[in-house]
Amino acid sequence: xxxxxxxxxxxxxxxxxxxxxxxxxxxxxxxxxxxxxxxxxxxxxxxxxxxxxxxxxxxxxxxxxxxxxxxxxxxxxxxxxxxxxxxxxxxxxxxxxxxxxxxxxxxxxxxxxxxxxxxxxxxxxxxxxxxxxxxxxxxxxxxxxxxxxxxxxxxxxxxxxxxxxxxxxxxxxxxxxxxxxxxxxxxxxxxxxxxxxxxxxxxxxxxxxxxxxxxxxxxxxxxxxxxxxxxxxxxxxxxxxxxxxxxxxxxxxxxxxxxxxxxxxxxxxxxxxxxxxxxxxxxx
Amino acid sequence: xxxxxxxxxxxxxxxxxxxxxxxxxxxxxxxxxxxxxxxxxxxxxxxxxxxxxxxxxxxxxxxxxxxxxxxxxxxxxxxxxxxxxxxxxxxxxxxxxxxxxxxxxxxxxxxxxxxxxxxxxxxxxxxxxxxxxxxxxxxxxxxxxxxxxxxxxxxxxxxxxxxxxxxxxxxxxxxxxxxxxxxxxxxxxxxxxxxxxxxxxxxxxxxxxxxxxxxxxxxxxxxxxxxxxxxxxxxxxxxxxxxxxxxxxxxxxxxxxxxxxxxxxxxxxxxxxxxxxxxxxxxxxxxxxxxxxxxxxxxxxxxxxxxxxxxxxxxxxxxxxxxxxxxxxxxxxxxxxxxxxxxxxxxxxxxxxxxxxxxxxxxxxxxxxxxxxxxxxxxxxxxxxxxxxxxxxxxxxxxxxxxxxxxxxxxxxxxxxxxxxxxxxxxxxxxxxxxxxxxxxxxxxxxxxxxxxxxxxxxxxxxxxxxxxxxxxxxxxxxxxxxxxxxxxxxxxxxxxxxxxxxxxxxxxxxxxxxxxxxxxxxxxxxxxxxxxxxxxxxxxxxxxxxxxxxxxx
Numbered sequence: 001x002x003x004x005x006x007x008x009x010x011x012x013x014x015x016x017x018x019x020x021x022x023x024x025x026x027x028x029x030x031x032x033x034x035x036x037x038x039x040x041x042x043x044x045x046x047x048x049x050x051x052x053x054x055x056x057x058x059x060x061x062x063x064x065x066x067x068x069x070x071x072x073x074x075x076x077x078x079x080x081x082x083x084x085x086x087x088x089x090x091x092x093x094x095x096x097x098x099x100x101x102x103x104x105x106x107x108x109x110x111x112x113x114x115x116x117x118x119x120x121x122x123x124x125x126x127x128x129x130x131x132x133x134x135x136x137x138x139x140x141x142x143x144x145x146x147x148x149x150x151x152x153x154x155x156x157x158x159x160x161x162x163x164x165x166x167x168x169x170x171x172x173x174x175x176x177x178x179x180x181x182x183x184x185x186x187x188x189x190x191x192x193x194x195x196x197x198x199x200x201x202x203x204x205x206x207x208x209x210x211x212x213x214x215x216x217x218x219x220x221x222x223x224x225x226x227x228x229x230x231x232x233x234x235x236x237x238x239x240x241x242x243x244x245x246x247x248x249x250x251x252x253x254x255x256x257x258x259x260x261x262x263x264x265x266x267x268x269x270x271x272x273x274x275x276x277x278x279x280x281x282x283x284x
Numbered sequence: 285x286x287x288x289x290x291x292x293x294x295x296x297x298x299x300x301x302x303x304x305x306x307x308x309x310x311x312x313x314x315x316x317x318x319x320x321x322x323x324x325x326x327x328x329x330x331x332x333x334x335x336x337x338x339x340x341x342x343x344x345x346x347x348x349x350x351x352x353x354x355x356x357x358x359x360x361x362x363x364x365x366x367x368x369x370x371x372x373x374x375x376x377x378x379x380x381x382x383x384x385x386x387x388x389x390x391x392x393x394x395x396x397x398x399x400x401x402x403x404x405x406x407x408x409x410x411x412x413x414x415x416x417x418x419x420x421x422x423x424x425x426x427x428x429x430x431x432x433x434x435x436x437x438x439x440x441x442x443x444x445x446x447x448x449x450x451x452x453x454x455x456x457x458x459x460x461x462x463x464x465x466x467x468x469x470x471x472x473x474x475x476x477x478x479x480x481x482x483x484x485x486x487x488x489x490x491x492x493x494x495x496x497x498x499x500x501x502x503x504x505x506x507x508x509x510x511x512x513x514x515x516x517x518x519x520x521x522x523x524x525x526x527x528x529x530x531x532x533x534x535x536x537x538x539x540x541x542x543x544x545x546x547x548x549x550x551x552x553x554x555x556x557x558x559x560x561x562x563x564x565x566x567x568x569x570x571x572x573x574x575x576x577x578x579x580x581x582x583x584x585x586x587x588x589x590x591x592x593x594x595x596x597x598x599x600x601x602x603x604x605x606x607x608x609x610x611x612x613x614x615x616x617x618x619x620x621x622x623x624x625x626x627x628x629x630x631x632x633x634x635x636x637x638x639x640x641x642x643x644x645x646x647x648x649x650x651x652x653x654x655x656x657x658x659x660x661x662x663x664x665x666x667x668x669x670x671x672x673x674x675x676x677x678x679x680x681x682x683x684x685x686x687x688x689x690x691x692x693x694x695x696x697x698x699x700x701x702x703x704x705x706x707x708x709x710x711x712x713x714x715x716x717x718x719x720x721x722x723x724x725x726x727x728x729x730x731x732x733x734x735x736x737x738x739x740x741x742x743x744x745x746x747x748x749x750x751x752x753x754x755x756x757x758x759x760x761x762x763x764x765x766x767x768x769x770x771x772x773x774x775x776x777x778x779x780x781x782x783x784x785x786x787x788x789x790x791x792x793x794x795x796x797x798x799x800x801x802x803x804x805x806x807x808x809x810x811x812x813x814x815x816x817x818x819x820x821x822x823x824x825x826x827x828x829x830x831x832x833x834x835x836x837x838x
Binding site: 175176177179180181182183184185186194195198199 | 618619620639642644647651652654656659660661662663664665673674677678723727
């Protein structure tokens with residue numbers, strides 16, 4: 001009477017830790033930028049704030065590899081310096097925002113009741129505040145520094161991550177396997193970490209990639225308003241904005257920061273979309 | 285002999301998997317359908333019965349394609365036609381009745397608009413005429429309020445009515461062939477009878493040929509002239525309904541029939557435990573419901589004062605239609621849905637109503653197994669992890685001792701130990717349900733609440749699971765509370781049966797003499813509605829129409 005186990009002989013290729021070359025390229029570029037953020041400033045040929053060329057929007061030359069900006073500062077040096085801000089602040093903020101949001105979202109989904117209601121309404125209300133306005137108030141109150149920027153960006157993007165994770169977790173929470181665990185007498189932390197979290201990990205990571213791109217954009221917006229990274233330093237977004245007029249002059253000053261932003265955001269998404277099946281497709 | 289309406293020759297349908305591997309789903313199938321004849325395609329899930337049925341419309345599910353062979357329907361050659369020509373044939377020559385009528389109707393459009401859609405698409409007749417014809421079909425299908433029914437929306441009619449309406453939709457274009465894809469599988473037995481009768485009479489009257497896809501031999505016996513038994517994309521046996529049921533030739537057909545015959549349950553002899561005469565489970569005046577609580581009473585009351593008792597080593601079956609509160613009863617007993625009134629006693633000790641206030645030991649003694657094994661196993665955990673968790677949780681087992689116990693549990697449910705490295709998604713339905721059982725056994729329980737655990741499985745697989753349950757009971761002295769809508773399953777494993785209707789227990793019966801001793805009109809109706817493996821059963825069945833009107837929810 002073992003008719004139902006006859007299919008055991010066919011071996012199915014399960015998920016593995018290996019991942020494809022697209023993901024590897026993505027990871028490679030992320031690691032490259034992380035390295036630049038760490039050691040780049042020591043290799044920069046000029047101080048990022050110093051006006052080194054009498055000409056503005058200069059072309060690419062042997063002295064200035066990526067041209068000069070609207071004041072005649074070396075773009076190459078400024079990009080190396082900006083990597084520290086963009087990669088560092090954005091990565092830290094997105095990690096914090098998603099971690100907090102996902103944990104709170106899962107707790108709200110499992111706990112339900114008044115906890116869920118109060119937290120959801122609070123964060124919804126918070127979502128209603130325009131992000132740049134919120135940044136303006138915070139920076140006006142406590143001044144701009146890197147920790148303040150990271151926390152501000154976290155605060156801006158956490159409610160979205162919370163909403164997303166909660167919506168996913170609510171669905172998983174009603175599945176029978178969670179009921180079985182609950183009937184076994186498992187505690188809430190176990191339900192959240194072992195039963196629910198692995199089943200929402202894939203979409204949450206995809207959301208993280210998207211949120212990272214948004215944070216890079218908002219960071220440059222804050223810098224443009226003078227709230228973000230303080231001059232003479234600048235993040236990549238700010239580099240694009242301050243040199244935007246150079247576009248009509250065909251200056252490389254605006255092209256290279258754009259390429260830097262594009263390469264980072266695309267590679268983050270390439271990496272996340274091609275994570276090892278062991279992580280990404282656990283629910284398949 | 286007249287020319288057959290449909291002839292299928294050497295049909296081969298294949299698909300390409302995500303990994304790029306080619307699989308053959310249908311491996312060279314030949315059959316004919318005479319005009320006005322109803323042919324049933326029967327087999328377990330994955331046998332290709334729906335794939336063949338859909339191919340008669342020239343349709344394949346995404347990823348599949350017709351590789352070889354020919355399908356001729358009347359004058360048209362389905363396989364060589366262009367997609368545009370096939371669209372002309374669909375609805376007028378051949379039409380389709382899906383399994384889930386609820387999903388097949390657009391909830392935002394009135395029923396009439398949807399039923400006459402085929403006539404409108406193919407420009408068959410003016411609207412007024414089509415509506416008149418639809419009303420005639422409603423009458424022929426024994427639908428109530430035929431004149432005004434079309435003005436309602438799909439959610440305003442019952443499931444059985446919707447299934448008949450989808451037949452009306454299929455018949456409006458006067459097709460020569462109608463494909464029924466498991467149309468009664470999702471219905472209750474009492475509703476199923478009415479739907480089957482309606483299908484049968486309307487098909488006979490119109491002289492329409494049909495293909496009836498089902499896994500249920502007893503249902504097929506009522507409606508089909510001929511039966512084709514399929515397995516693994518190949519025809520195993522073809523014969524008239526009489527011949528397949530009474531004189532099956534092929535071993536697989538015999539196996540199917542054997543799985544259908546209820547094996548009467550032999551009560552386990554009371555083992556040497558006379559010192560503990562207390563019943564394993566007693567339930568007094570149990571009431572539970574859903575929704576907002578007001579004055580300690582929920583808005584929607586589902587269970588109403590349920591009382592019963594399960595003696596140690598005996599099995600209790602709970603039967604009733606969907607919505608009768610069977611699953612709610614199991615949930616209330618397990619504490620997943622806290623009851624608002626009444627008491628649950630396990631081995632003479634009263635249990636707290638709420639899951640959270642029960643002790644670990646109390647939770648361990650009573651385990652629950654759910655219907656859908658796919659959703660009851662966390663897809664991200666390996667089988668080994670799934671089985672190890674209750675061992676660690678209840679007994680604190682770790683390391684080698686735990687691994688040994690996992691292997692032992694897998695052996696108990698007749699699964700190879702190597703399976704513990706697999707994920708649930710890599711197992712078949714029957715294997716998953718065995719893992720589910722093994723996980724319940726890991727807690728070393730005394731009582732297992734089985735909530736429709738065989739309902740989603742194929743007949744042969746379900747029979748194997750029942751056999752396993754009996755074996756485990758003999759070895760471990762378990763008791764089961766077995767919830768099912770399938771009476772033959774209950775008969776096969778239970779000593780006593782509770783009949784539930786609208787949240788109340790209407791009757792308690794000994795399982796073996798269920799059909800003879802039932803006195804309550806609802807139990808009689810329910811028991812008499814279960815299809816028998818007999819081609820004349822439906823036409824010979826006489827049910828009191830008043831009784832039907834009173835209890836059947838349609």
